[in-house]
Amino acid sequence: MNPVDYLRISLIDRCNFRCQYCMPEGSELDYLLREQLLTDEELLTLLQEVFIPVGFTKFRLTGGEPLLRPGVVDLVSAIASLPQTQDLSLTTNGFLLPKMAQDLYDAGLRRINISLDSLVAETFDQIIGNRGRSRWQEVWAGIQAAHRVGFDPLKLNVVVIPDVNEQEVVDLAALTIDRQWHIRFIEFMPIGNADMFNTRGWVPSEELRQRIRDVYGLTESKVRGNGPADVFQIPGAKGTLGFISQMSECFCDRCNRMRLSADGWLRPCLLNETNQIDLKTALRAGIAPEQLREQVRQLLAIKPEINFKQRDSGATGAYTRTMSQIGG
Ligand SMILES: Nc1nc2c(ncn2[C@@H]2O[C@H](COP(=O)(O)OP(=O)(O)OP(=O)(O)O)[C@@H](O)[C@H]2O)c(=O)[nH]1
Numbered sequence: 001m002n003p004v005d006y007l008r009i010s011l012i013d014r015c016n017f018r019c020q021y022c023m024p025e026g027s028e029l030d031y032l033l034r035e036q037l038l039t040d041e042e043l044l045t046l047l048q049e050v051f052i053p054v055g056f057t058k059f060r061l062t063g064g065e066p067l068l069r070p071g072v073v074d075l076v077s078a079i080a081s082l083p084q085t086q087d088l089s090l091t092t093n094g095f096l097l098p099k100m101a102q103d104l105y106d107a108g109l110r111r112i113n114i115s116l117d118s119l120v121a122e123t124f125d126q127i128i129g130n131r132g133r134s135r136w137q138e139v140w141a142g143i144q145a146a147h148r149v150g151f152d153p154l155k156l157n158v159v160v161i162p163d164v165n166e167q168e169v170v171d172l173a174a175l176t177i178d179r180q181w182h183i184r185f186i187e188f189m190p191i192g193n194a195d196m197f198n199t200r201g202w203v204p205s206e207e208l209r210q211r212i213r214d215v216y217g218l219t220e221s222k223v224r225g226n227g228p229a230d231v232f233q234i235p236g237a238k239g240t241l242g243f244i245s246q247m248s249e250c251f252c253d254r255c256n257r258m259r260l261s262a263d264g265w266l267r268p269c270l271l272n273e274t275n276q277i278d279l280k281t282a283l284r285a286g287i288a289p290e291q292l293r294e295q296v297r298q299l300l301a302i303k304p305e306i307n308f309k310q311r312d313s314g315a316t317g318a319y320t321r322t323m324s325q326i327g328g
């Protein structure tokens with residue numbers, strides 16, 4: 001069985017973007033109130049007294065948009081300085097990076113994944129719901145800032161949407177030729193906007209690989225990630241191409257992760273909502289860390305049974321929490 005040592009931590013459920021596939025404009029979300037969020041202190045207690053003792057050593061901060069969390073730089077610093085933290089990373093839409101990249105790096109963050117669905121400002125703005133103001137330039141500047149500051153690896157996430165940005169896949173892949181960036185193409189999953197999924201669906205990764213192969217050639221990379229991406233490379237390129245193919249392929253047999261929501265629910269699988277544990281309520285009720293550790297250990301033991309197994313039917317499309325609430 002794969003060791004489960006990677007925790008994705010959602011810091012906040014709010015976001016300054018409204019990506020069509022995640023939290024489309026007009027979708028009525030009930031945001032968490034501030035008192036419902038785990039405080040920094042509670043989060044650090046859970047990490048030190050529950051998650052680290054049961055074997056978690058890799059942490060990813062996500063959201064919503066994690067850079068909107070008040071005090072995020074101090075929180076990064078606190079998690080980075082825990083002696084047991086082997087890997088700390090963050091997934092962001094990049095909008096606030098021009099201002100924050102240096103502080104995050106100085107706080108101890110070394111690895112960052114930034115979402116960039118298009119190289120064309122109009123397409124990008126259409127996908128992220130620009131509310132009358134283009135955001136592409138700021139995000140591009142955020143990527144440059146992250147590069148300049150020294151984040152390595154620097155990964156760019158592209159959710160591929162048929163007829164919207166799929167025609168840009170070869171251009172996006174070409175970014176890796178002379179930059180040491182890692183572009184990952186993600187198959188759209190039906191959490192967040194199931195309606196859009198029904199009408200547009202996803203493009204199988206192998207089809208995207210063939211398009212890139214036809215133009216540049218493609219080899220399977222020697223670099224193996226510790227996540228869901230299958231890694232390839234344009235021959236001679238500095239960076240790599242990752243394919244996250246939840247809909248057409250299946251990587252659940254190598255699943256190494258669980259998720260903690262901003263309000264303290266531990267979720268053993270992204271695509272299966274069963275067996276979640278409310279750690280925040282337990283912590284606030286004064287339940288001893290030893291008991292919480294025992295609950296998490298039990299969940300780890302049954303995780304292989306919970307892991308998503310309906311690959312033939314795809315995801316169910318009926319989820320009570322959206323991607324922005326889970327953290328992806
Ligand atoms: N189905 C599924 N999708 C995942 C899982 N982990 C991440 N993803 C998806 O992969 C995409 C990119 O996620 P990131 O936040 O960049 O994290 P990652 O690819 O796991 O990160 P690395 O640690 O850098 O490999 C998002 O759309 C996630 O929803 C997973 O365990 N299962």
Ligand SMILES: C[S@@+](CC[C@H](N)C(=O)[O-])C[C@H]1O[C@@H](n2cnc3c(N)ncnc32)[C@H](O)[C@@H]1O
Nearest residue numbers: 022063064065091092093115157188189323328
């Ligand atoms: C939920 S976001 C949170 C972090 C940050 N706001 C961002 O966009 O990078 C994490 C990742 O999930 C991806 N994502 C969101 N909704 C998705 C969906 N329905 N299918 C596949 N990926 C999705 C995003 O593109 C992003 O790479």
Ligand code: SF4
Nearest residue numbers: 015017019022064093
């Ligand atoms: S994908 Fe990220 S940036 Fe886009 S709406 Fe969801 S949380 Fe916000």
Ligand code: SF4
Nearest residue numbers: 252255269270307308
């Ligand atoms: S769908 Fe569930 S089991 Fe499969 S990789 Fe994602 S979190 Fe793990």
